[in-house]
Amino acid sequence: MASFKSLLRHTTAMIWSILVLVLMLSFLEVQAAELTFELPDRAKMCFYEEIQSGTACALEYQVISGGNYDVDAVLYGPNEKILYQAQRKQYDSVDFTADVAGEYYFCFSNEFSSFTHKLVYFDIMVGEEPPLTEEMGRHHTALTQLEMSTVRIHEGLKIVRDYQTHHRLREMAGRDMAEFLGERVQYWSLGETGVFVFIGLTTIFILRRFFADKRSAI
Numbered sequence: 001m002a003s004f005k006s007l008l009r010h011t012t013a014m015i016w017s018i019l020v021l022v023l024m025l026s027f028l029e030v031q032a033a034e035l036t037f038e039l040p041d042r043a044k045m046c047f048y049e050e051i052q053s054g055t056a057c058a059l060e061y062q063v064i065s066g067g068n069y070d071v072d073a074v075l076y077g078p079n080e081k082i083l084y085q086a087q088r089k090q091y092d093s094v095d096f097t098a099d100v101a102g103e104y105y106f107c108f109s110n111e112f113s114s115f116t117h118k119l120v121y122f123d124i125m126v127g128e129e130p131p132l133t134e135e136m137g138r139h140h141t142a143l144t145q146l147e148m149s150t151v152r153i154h155e156g157l158k159i160v161r162d163y164q165t166h167h168r169l170r171e172m173a174g175r176d177m178a179e180f181l182g183e184r185v186q187y188w189s190l191g192e193t194g195v196f197v198f199i200g201l202t203t204i205f206i207l208r209r210f211f212a213d214k215r216s217a218i
Contacts, residue, residue, distance in 0.1 A: 034165075036064070039071065039110045039118040046107040051126055053101040058125045059084075061108070062091035062169055065176035067116035072109040078102025088112070119176070121169055 039045055051057060063069040068088075075084035075094065078101075084094045098104065110118050 034121070034123045036119065036121045039066075039108055039120050041113045041115050041117055042111050044107055044109040044111055046105050047122075047124075048103055048105040049124060049126060051098040051101065051104050053098055055098045055127050056095070057098065057104075057127075058093065058095045059106060059122065060091075060093040060124075061120060061122035063089075064119040064121055064169060064172045066118035067113055069118075069173075071118055071120060072112070073106065074109070075104070075106040077104055119172075123165070 033049075035047075037045065059075065061071075061073060063071055069090045070088040072088060073084070073086045073092070074082060075096070077083050077099070083096055083104075084106075086092055106122075106124075108120055108122075110116075
């Protein structure tokens with residue numbers, strides 16, 4: 001009985017340790033920024049990020065709704081050097097390493113559109129992910145079974161988060177398309193109803209005139 005209680009306490013302590021580590025891992029994120037914003041027609045919006053030299057970065061963007069789902073995108077370095085440029089793209093991703101320290105900025109342009117607003121999502125990640133624990137950062141030793149389980153859980157959570165983000169974007173784009181089609185179907189139905197009413201009234205008017213002319217001839 002005593003051994004069973006000891007095993008139970010040991011198992012409970014291990015479970016709590018794993019939970020604590022998972023909670024700690026949820027706060028260990030790469031410096032990143034996600035934003036969904038509305039880009040008006042004939043407008044240009046830029047976002048700035050201070051980056052240190054030698055830092056690996058990644059930028060991903062996607063047009064969720066509006067027009068042909070396309071924007072112009074440009075990435076500039078501190079010396080105004082163009083690091084990336086694309087015209088009328090729906091989505092793309094770019095990886096780069098900062099050559100010099102300074103302020104990097106990327107701009108999204110909808111200046112080619114005359115009346116269509118765009119909804120744009122972007123995600124920028126700056127730097128590499130820090131070690132999960134201080135011990136992992138100081139020592140390059142083999143991981144214990146608990147640490148390996150924690151790393152696997154952490155990697156799984158990252159994959160789940162990425163899938164959730166992409167499915168959320170697809171859901172937003174699909175919902176926008178469905179609303180667009182719904183509006184067009186509604187307008188088409190109203191137009192057809194108006195045409196049927198017009199044809200019915202015109203037919204009644206013509207028939208009444210026809211029979212009225214017959215009576216006058218008799």
